[in-house]
Amino acid sequence: MSTTCLAAAKRFIVKVGSTLVTNNGQGLDLNAISEWARQVAQLRQEGKEVLLVSSGAIAFGMQRLGWRQRPKAVHELQACAAIGQMGLVQVYENAFVRHGLATAQILLTHEDLADRKRYLNARATLTALLALGVVPIINENDTVVTDEIKFGDNDTLGALVANLIDADALIILTDQQGLYTADPRHDPNATLVSEAHAGDPALETMAGGAGSGIGKGGMITKILAAKRAASSGAHTAIASGREKDVMLRLARGEALGTLLVSGTPTLNARKQWIADHLQVSGRLILDAGAVKALSAGKSLLPVGVVDVQGEFERGALVICLSPEGKEIARGLINYSSGDARRIARHASADIEALLGYEYEAEIIHRDNLMTR
Numbered sequence: 001m002s003t004t005c006l007a008a009a010k011r012f013i014v015k016v017g018s019t020l021v022t023n024n025g026q027g028l029d030l031n032a033i034s035e036w037a038r039q040v041a042q043l044r045q046e047g048k049e050v051l052l053v054s055s056g057a058i059a060f061g062m063q064r065l066g067w068r069q070r071p072k073a074v075h076e077l078q079a080c081a082a083i084g085q086m087g088l089v090q091v092y093e094n095a096f097v098r099h100g101l102a103t104a105q106i107l108l109t110h111e112d113l114a115d116r117k118r119y120l121n122a123r124a125t126l127t128a129l130l131a132l133g134v135v136p137i138i139n140e141n142d143t144v145v146t147d148e149i150k151f152g153d154n155d156t157l158g159a160l161v162a163n164l165i166d167a168d169a170l171i172i173l174t175d176q177q178g179l180y181t182a183d184p185r186h187d188p189n190a191t192l193v194s195e196a197h198a199g200d201p202a203l204e205t206m207a208g209g210a211g212s213g214i215g216k217g218g219m220i221t222k223i224l225a226a227k228r229a230a231s232s233g234a235h236t237a238i239a240s241g242r243e244k245d246v247m248l249r250l251a252r253g254e255a256l257g258t259l260l261v262s263g264t265p266t267l268n269a270r271k272q273w274i275a276d277h278l279q280v281s282g283r284l285i286l287d288a289g290a291v292k293a294l295s296a297g298k299s300l301l302p303v304g305v306v307d308v309q310g311e312f313e314r315g316a317l318v319i320c321l322s323p324e325g326k327e328i329a330r331g332l333i334n335y336s337s338g339d340a341r342r343i344a345r346h347a348s349a350d351i352e353a354l355l356g357y358e359y360e361a362e363i364i365h366r367d368n369l370m371t372r
C-alpha cells in the first residue's frame with residue numbers, strides 16, 4: 001500500500017517544523033529552505049501542487065531579538081512571531097524566485113477555518129494561487145490567536161488546510177526520521193513505525209508530550225493531524241526534513257519515515273466541513289423526482305423544491321426533506337429563503353425572469369450537498 005498511495009497524490013501540503021526551519025534554533029536554515037524550494041519546484045514540474053505550512057516565526061523572532069529562552073508571556077510570543085515572520089517569508093520568496101516561482105504569504109487561524117465565509121474565502125484564495133502556479137507559504141496568524149501560540153500547533157493547521165483544499169497528502173517534515181514506538185530522545189530502544197492507519201489509538205500512546213523545546217507540538221499533534229487529514233481522505237507521511245530529496249522520494253511512493261494511511265473513503269472536504277460546523281437554518285421539501293436526482297448524486301434544481309421553510313441568507317445550510325419528511329441531504333443553498341420561495345417549482349431557465357438575476361442554475365450545487 002505504502003508505495004502506491006503517495007505516488008498517486010497530486011496535491012500536497014508540506015509542513016515544516018520550527019526545529020528544522022531554524023536548524024535547532026540557530027537562525028533560519030537557508031540551505032534547508034533552498035533545498036525544499038528546489039524539491040517543490042521539481043514537484044511542480046512533475047504536475048503536482050504543493051502548499052507549504054512553515055513554522056519558525058517565533059524561533060526566528062527570538063533570534064532577531066537576541067532572546068535565548070522562548071518567552072512565556074503571550075504578547076511577547078506574538079511580538080516575536082510578527083518579527084520572525086518577516087524574515088521567514090523573505091527567505092522563502094528568495095529561495096523560490098531562483099526557480100522562477102512566486103510565493104504568497106497566507107496567515108490563518110483555526111477560527112478562520114471554522115467560519116463559513118472565511119473558510120470559503122480561504123479556499124477560493126488558495127485555489128486561485130495554485131491555479132496561478134504560486135506556492136502558498138502558510139503560517140498561523142499568531143498576532144490574533146492565543147491558544148495555538150501556547151501549544152504550537154502548525155501540525156493541526158497543516159491538516160486543516162489539507163481538509164480545506166482536498167489535498168491528497170500531508171507531509172510533515174520534522175527533526176526525527178518519523179514516528180517511533182516511543183520518544184527516541186528518551187528511549188534508545190524505540191523503533192521506527194513505517195506504516196499504520198491514521199487514527200489508530202495505539203499511535204497516541206507512542207507520542208511523548210513536549211517536543212524539542214524549539215518546536216512545541218511534539219509527535220502527538222502530528223498523529224492527531226494525520227487523523228484529521230484522513231477525515232478528508234489525505235494520507236500523512238512523517239519524515240525527516242534533512243533526508244536527501246525527501247519530498248521527491250515520498251511523492252514517488254518511496255517508503256520513507258512513517259506513513260499514516262487514511263482508511264476513510266475520500267469525503268469532499270467542504271462536505272466534511274458542512275457536516276461538522278454549520279447550524280441548520282432552513283428546510284426544503286422536495287418532490288419525488290428531486291429525491292431521486294439527489295440519491296443519484298445530482299444537484300438540486302429549483303423545479304424539484306415544493307416548499308421552503310425558515311428564513312435564511314444565500315450560503316446558509318438547509319436540510320432537504322422527502323415528501324414524507326425524511327432527511328435526504330443537507331447543503332449550502334445558493335439563494336436566500338425569499339428568493340428560494342420565488343423560484344421553487346420553476347425551471348432554472350426562469351430564474352432570471354423571476355428574480356432579475358441568477359446566481360446559479362442549481363438551488364444547491366452537488367459540490368455543496370451532503371446526501372444522507
Ligand SMILES: Nc1ncnc2c1ncn2[C@@H]1O[C@H](COP(=O)(O)OP(=O)(O)O)[C@@H](O)[C@H]1O
Nearest residue numbers: 017018019174180182183208211212215217218
Ligand atoms: N514517538 C515519538 N517518535 C518520534 N519523536 C517523538 C516521539 N514522541 C515525542 N517525540 C518528539 O517530538 C519531536 C518533534 O516534535 P517538535 O519538536 O514539535 O518538532 P517540529 O518543530 O518539527 O514540529 C522530536 O524531536 C521528539 O523528541
Ligand SMILES: N[C@@H](CCC(=O)OP(=O)(O)O)C(=O)O
Nearest residue numbers: 018056057058152215216217
Ligand atoms: N506559528 C508558530 C509555529 C508554532 C510551532 O512551534 O510549531 P512547530 O514547530 O511546528 O511545532 C511559528 O511560526 O513560530
